[in-house]
Amino acid sequence: MSTLDSRSLTYVNTFGRRFGEPGEIRYRLVTAAVACQPAPDLPFTIEVARGEGGEQHDVTVRLREDELVAEPPKLSIAAGDLVLWHSVASTPGYAVQGESKEARFDSSLLTSETLYTHAFGVPGDYEWTDAANRSVSGAVKVGSLDSGDPKQCREWMEALARGTLVVIEGDRADPPEVSVLAGQTVFFAVSAAEGITITDARLIET
Amino acid sequence: MPDVIAAVDEGGANDLLQDAEATLGTLSDSGSGSLGPFTANWSASATFSGGTADLIAPNTVRLTDVRMDYTVSFTFSFDLSSIIPDFCLPQVCLDIPFIGRVCTPKICINWPTVTIPVSHSSFVKFTADFNPTVTLSGGVWKVDVVIAGVPSLQLGPAAAAIILAIGAAAALVLFAIPFIGPVLAIAVAAITAAIGVAGVLGLLGPILSPFVAGLRFTVYEQPQLFEILPAAPPDAAVNVTLTAITAAVVSTDEDELVLNVDFSP
Numbered sequence: 396m397s398t399l400d401s402r403s404l405t406y407v408n409t410f411g412r413r414f415g416e417p418g419e420i421r422y423r424l425v426t427a428a429v430a431c432q433p434a435p436d437l438p439f440t441i442e443v444a445r446g447e448g449g450e451q452h453d454v455t456v457r458l459r460e461d462e463l464v465a466e467p468p469k470l471s472i473a474a475g476d477l478v479l480w481h482s483v484a485s486t487p488g489y490a491v492q493g494e495s496k497e498a499r500f501d502s503s504l505l506t507s508e509t510l511y512t513h514a515f516g517v518p519g520d521y522e523w524t525d526a527a528n529r530s531v532s533g534a535v536k537v538g539s540l541d542s543g544d545p546k547q548c549r550e551w552m553e554a555l556a557r558g559t560l561v562v563i564e565g566d567r568a569d570p571p572e573v574s575v576l577a578g579q580t581v582f583f584a585v586s587a588a589e590g591i592t593i594t595d596a597r598l599i600e601t
Numbered sequence: 602m603p604d605v606i607a608a609v610d611e612g613g614a615n616d617l618l619q620d621a622e623a624t625l626g627t628l629s630d631s632g633s634g635s636l637g638p639f640t641a642n643w644s645a646s647a648t649f650s651g652g653t654a655d656l657i658a659p660n661t662v663r664l665t666d667v668r669m670d671y672t673v674s675f676t677f678s679f680d681l682s683s684i685i686p687d688f689c690l691p692q693v694c695l696d697i698p699f700i701g702r703v704c705t706p707k708i709c710i711n712w713p714t715v716t717i718p719v720s721h722s723s724f725v726k727f728t729a730d731f732n733p734t735v736t737l738s739g740g741v742w743k744v745d746v747v748i749a750g751v752p753s754l755q756l757g758p759a760a761a762a763i764i765l766a767i768g769a770a771a772a773l774v775l776f777a778i779p780f781i782g783p784v785l786a787i788a789v790a791a792i793t794a795a796i797g798v799a800g801v802l803g804l805l806g807p808i809l810s811p812f813v814a815g816l817r818f819t820v821y822e823q824p825q826l827f828e829i830l831p832a833a834p835p836d837a838a839v840n841v842t843l844t845a846i847t848a849a850v851v852s853t854d855e856d857e858l859v860l861n862v863d864f865s866p
Contacts, residue, residue, distance in 0.1 A: 397779040407779070409705050449701050477700055484711040510697065512705050514690055516779020543786040551783055558695040558705070577782045580693045580705055 397516040399523055399535075399595040401583070402503040403488030404456075404480065410491055410502040411451075411479040411510035414443045414472060422493030422500075424456055424463035437494065439465045441478060448475015456482040456489060463489055479510075504590035505563075505583075511593050512558075514580045526594040533561060533568035538576050551576055558582050563591065603847075603861035610857050614654040614820075617858075618664065621746075621818035622649045628812050636677050637800030643675035647812040651726075658852035662731040662746045669727065669754075671809055673763075674720040681712035681778070684795070685788045688712075688780060710780045717792075719770045721763045727752040727813060733848035733858065737825060744821035744848045744860060751814045760801040767801075768793045821848075821860065841866050 397407045404410055414420065421437035439454075450473065455466045463486070470478065480491050480502070491502040504527060505511055515521070518539035524532035540547045555578050562569045564586045575581060583593045609617065631644035652667035687709060694704040731746035771792045775781050781788065827841050845863040850856060 407708060411700070411703060413700050451701075451703060453706060455706075477703060479703065479705070481706050481708075484709065508700060510700060510703060512693075512703075514705075514708060514780070517777065518782075540782060548783050556691045556693055558693040560695055560697060562698075578690055578780050580690070582695050582697065582703065584697045584700060586699050 397514070398598070399513055399515070399521055399593065400526075400598055401505060401511040401513075401593040402490065402526065404482065404490060404502060405488050406482045406484045406486060407514040407516060409479050409481040409510070409512045411477050411512075412500060412502075413448075413475065413477045413508040414441065415448075415474055415508070416495075416497065417443050417445045417474050418495045418497065419443070420493050420495045422465075422491055424465060424489050425492060426463065426487050426489050439468045440470070441493075442469070442471045443474050443476075444471065446473025446475065448473045450476045452476060452478050454478060454480045456480055456486055458486050463487075477510075501590075503592065505585045505588060505592065506590055507585060507587050509585050511583045511585075512580050513583070513593070515575060515577060518577045522596040523593050524596045524599065525591040526599045527590060527592055531563055531566045531568055531588070531591055532596070533570075534572040535581055536572070536574040537579075538574065540576060551578070554579060560584060562586055563588055603845075604864050605860075605862040607860040607862065608851075608857040610855055611654055611656050614656055614662065614858050617820040618652060618654050618818065621820050622652075622667075624819060625649060630808070630811065632808075634804045634807060635800070636675065636804045637796035639677040639679050639796070641675040641677040641804060643673060643804070643808060645671060645673045645808045645812075647671040647809065649816070656850045656856035656858055657730075658850050658856055660732055660850055661749070662733065662850060662858065663728065664731060664746075665728045666726045667729070668724050669809070669813065670722070670724040671812070672720065672722040673805065673808055674718070675804070676716055676718045678714055678716040680714045681775075681788065684791045685712060685784050688784055690780065712781075713778060715774050715778070717767065717770050717774050719763065719766050721759065721766055723759050723762065725754050725756065725759070725809070727754055729813070729816070731816075731818070733820075733850065735846050735848050737846075740825045742821075742823045742825055742843055742846050743819055744846065745817050745819050748813065748816040751810060754806070754809060754813065756802055756805050756809065757798070760798045760805055763801045763805070764793055764796065764798055767796060820858075827864065839866060 420441040515537040518537050521535040559581045629646040633642045652664045655663040689709040729752040730749045734745050734747045841864045843864050847861045851859045
């Protein structure tokens with residue numbers, strides 16, 4: 396439900412990507428269950444026009460008649476804009492896979508100028524690592540509060556609107572360790588990487 | 602005139618009671634019932650000990666301060682959304698140097714269905730009147746004392762303790778639910794308030810009362826076919842058949858539980 400793993404996006408996650416080059420991008424939404432099956436078509440499109448960019452466009456992912464759909468299915472943006480995918484609560488874990496004439500992208504392998512956010516729902520210490528090749532890792536300490544204390548509750552509600560940023564560049568996470576309160580969102584922004592995941596280390600321990 | 606008359610006084614009756622309680626062992630049962638607005642599945646066990654026998658003619662054995670030790674375990678499940686209000690994480694915006702300003706959408710939490718287990722062990726003492734009853738079943742005579750009415754069980758303190766236990770168990774279960782933090786205290790309070798002491802009593806009473814309502818202690822047991830050994834050889838052992846047994850509390854110079862036995866060779 397709220398597992399820290401960028402390979403499977405849920406409603407407590409978002410995946411974002413900045414599209415810097417003009418052109419047409421086609422993409423699909425896949426679940427882990429079909430990852431080993433032949434890739435479906437690329438039914439959704441993003442038209443990237445020349446422009447100055449800088450805007451954010453949201454795409455909602457939901458399950459409709461047993462199929463993952465993107466709303467809107469077709470998006471027109473300017474080069475340099477960000478597209479942010481998010482889902483509603485009943486949506487199964489999914490990934491976004493897309494391609495243009497020049498390049499491909501996959502939310503389950505974060506590359507440069509992509510973003511993964513995770514709202515941490517349960518207090519605890521989370522060690523995360525790159526499940527692909529363990530090239531980078533970090534930690535998130537998630538604190539709790541005394542929910543019976545109105546003052547703490549008020550402060551917490553305010554804190555929920557504040558995000559925490561972790562920038563990943565190559566094999567380095569900056570800062571390598573962050574502390575948040577349960578319910579707060581951490582933004583993992585990849586400035587340079589060749590395909591990493593943000594995965595709770597407990598999920599890949601052998 | 603019966604062939605054999607056996608009698609025990611109150612001291613003897615107390616010894617028989619202790620033995621009968623030990624023989625009875627642990628009683629258990631399971632089922633489901635209402636716990637306030639919820640349905641709970643439960644299992645329970647009870648043992649009996651102690652108590653003082655008072656023989657009251659013509660036909661009553663009064664047992665005072667019998668102790669029933671019991672354990673009740675139950676679980677109840679419910680949709681958390683029916684207890685606590687919807688909760689949404691607000692939109693979160695952040696400036697990221699190489700991407701720009703990013704805002705996540707508001708995330709509204711779907712509260713799950715939770716199952717809360719609670720176990721409670723305690724004891725209750727009661728006083729009740731019993732009647733001696735004789736039965737012949739499967740070739741065995743049994744003299745039982747059978748409870749004559751259902752005594753009122755004082756379960757108020759237990760109910761109060763169980764409400765506390767429900768609160769603690771609920772907090773433990775709810776704590777593990779993502780994003781419950783700000784509404785955890787509200788949720789626990791809502792659950793215990795919805796059930797209430799009356800709700801616990803409504804479950805506990807029907808669970809424990811049947812253990813007492815059906816209480817039956819066997820104080821004497823004897824096969825119908827009875828071998829009498831010879832006083833000395835060369836006489837042979839002889840078998841006699843116990844044809845009738847009656848039991849009653851009789852008052853003579855003192856109160857006694859009297860068994861009248863008839864037999865045939």
